Amino acid sequence: MQEFLACGYAATSMDRVAATAGVSKATIYSHFQDKEGLFKALIQQLVQKKFRSIFAPVNDRDLQADPTAALTQIANNVLDTGMGDSQYVNFMRLIMGESGRFPELARTFVRNIEATACQFFKQYLHDKAEELQLPDPEATGRIFIGALVHYLIVQEMMHGKDILPMERDRLVKNLIFHICPQESTPAMTNGT
Amino acid sequence: MQEFLACGYAATSMDRVAATAGVSKATIYSHFQDKEGLFKALIQQLVQKKFRSIFAPVNDRDLQADPTAALTQIANNVLDTGMGDSQYVNFMRLIMGESGRFPELARTFVRNIEATACQFFKQYLHDKAEELQLPDPEATGRIFIGALVHYLIVQEMMHGKDILPMERDRLVKNLIFHICPQESTPAMTNGT
DNA sequence: GTCTATATCACGATAGAC
DNA sequence: GTCTATCGTGATATAGAC
Numbered sequence: 001m002q003e004f005l006a007c008g009y010a011a012t013s014m015d016r017v018a019a020t021a022g023v024s025k026a027t028i029y030s031h032f033q034d035k036e037g038l039f040k041a042l043i044q045q046l047v048q049k050k051f052r053s054i055f056a057p058v059n060d061r062d063l064q065a066d067p068t069a070a071l072t073q074i075a076n077n078v079l080d081t082g083m084g085d086s087q088y089v090n091f092m093r094l095i096m097g098e099s100g101r102f103p104e105l106a107r108t109f110v111r112n113i114e115a116t117a118c119q120f121f122k123q124y125l126h127d128k129a130e131e132l133q134l135p136d137p138e139a140t141g142r143i144f145i146g147a148l149v150h151y152l153i154v155q156e157m158m159h160g161k162d163i164l165p166m167e168r169d170r171l172v173k174n175l176i177f178h179i180c181p182q183e184s185t186p187a188m189t190n191g192t
Numbered sequence: 193m194q195e196f197l198a199c200g201y202a203a204t205s206m207d208r209v210a211a212t213a214g215v216s217k218a219t220i221y222s223h224f225q226d227k228e229g230l231f232k233a234l235i236q237q238l239v240q241k242k243f244r245s246i247f248a249p250v251n252d253r254d255l256q257a258d259p260t261a262a263l264t265q266i267a268n269n270v271l272d273t274g275m276g277d278s279q280y281v282n283f284m285r286l287i288m289g290e291s292g293r294f295p296e297l298a299r300t301f302v303r304n305i306e307a308t309a310c311q312f313f314k315q316y317l318h319d320k321a322e323e324l325q326l327p328d329p330e331a332t333g334r335i336f337i338g339a340l341v342h343y344l345i346v347q348e349m350m351h352g353k354d355i356l357p358m359e360r361d362r363l364v365k366n367l368i369f370h371i372c373p374q375e376s377t378p379a380m381t382n383g384t
Numbered sequence: 385g386t387c388t389a390t391a392t393c394a395c396g397a398t399a400g401a402c
Numbered sequence: 403g404t405c406t407a408t409c410g411t412g413a414t415a416t417a418g419a420c
Contacts, residue, residue, distance in 0.1 A: 008201075008293075009203075010203035013412075014413080015414090024386065024387055026385095026388085026416075027385075030386080089292075092288075093288060093289055093292050096289060096345070096350070097200060097288060098289065099349055101199075107350070109350060110351070114346055114350070114355075118356055135377065135378050136379070137381075139366035139367075139378075139381070142343065146338050146341070147334070149345075150338030154306055157291055157298075158288070158291050158301060158302050159295045159299050159302070160302040160306060163299060163302050163307055164302060164334075166331065171331055171334060173331075175331075178335060185327065186328055187327070205396085206396060215404075216404065217396085217397080218397090218398075219403070219405075221397065
């Protein structure tokens with residue numbers, strides 16, 4: 001996996017995979033049909049692993065707090081997953097870059113990661129829909145996730161930190177503000 | 193370019209590039225130093241081309257309309273760019289998948305596409321900040337773009353249409369609602 | 385089950401004729 | 403400027419011994 005994450009699918013050689021794993025190529029080919037079979041198995045395994053590491057810390061009872069605090073906590077959990085973790089960034093590069101040739105792996109990713117996150121937000125926001133005056137919690141959830149993931153993609157994956165600088169807290173505060181305007185007010189950047 | 197878009201960088205062979213272009217390999221190598229040089233030149237060219245095709249239709253005076261209508265028009269322009277266009281989807285796959293090994297190309301993309309879009313929203317929302325009660329137009333712009341781009345990524349690039357179905361207008365309406373709650377009210381999906 | 389050694393082939397890049 | 407022909411390398415995958 002380490003090799004695939006670092007080099008992408010096509011540029012990864014089975015020679016290096018074997019060397020890194022400390023076995024011979026023949027051993028690998030006795031366990032997997034071919035390079036494609038190995039890749040699919042490894043990605044599926046990694047999706048499961050990332051799935052657990054993302055949604056383990058969220059299932060706290062941070063959710064009992066008021067929505068502003070809870071959503072801030074959740075947003076920070078999502079960003080913590082990817083912002084510092086170069087392995088996760090490479091994982092996204094790989095699965096997005098190969099989503100054309102391995103559509104089933106992309107769907108596995110969507111089913112496990114994206115759909116779970118959307119389902120979670122949908123449920124949470126549905127429960128708070130009255131309080132927050134949300135007409136469509138599911139759509140709001142996708143906006144929430146989209147803003148966070150896109151921030152991660154531009155800043156980390158696409159090396160945009162210096163070109164489009166934006167403090168993490170600033171994005172989160174404004175995002176919360178647009179979801180719960182009644183309860184939060186971010187710092188002003190613009191007076192007029 | 194056609195070959196790189198279809199196969200990715202590493203899986204594209206110079207033999208097929210030459211065949212598709214209708215010239216010999218030697219001809220290509222007389223114009224470009226190596227495969228990497230060809231790739232960089234082609235991507236830079238394509239970034240410019242996409243840059244123009246995205247921002248040409250926006251510069252209308254749709255902007256004179258009320259913010260709800262203007263933002264809806266802009267959102268639809270952004271989505272039109274990518275939703276049906278498989279070439280643009282492959283372009284994103286390529287540039288994201290190779291952003292680890294070609295960071296400068298990723299930065300070129302951010303500088304030309306993302307930064308221009310952010311600058312545009314920042315300016316537009318800044319002008320309407322009072323009317324829309326936006327404390328931080330730049331952050332709001334990034335949330336807006338992020339929600340749209342992430343929708344495009346999940347539905348099209350990651351083949352998520354059937355797993356996470358969501359009508360395009362539904363996302364846009366709710367996005368506008370969260371940016372200008374005073375002026376718009378999307379359809380209710382949730383009564384309680 | 386795992387190894388060494390190898391078959392087979394396609395790749396990027398170039399030499400030299402026209 | 404563009405071509406054909408080719409070089410050397412490194413790729414995937416396997417045969418057969420231990």
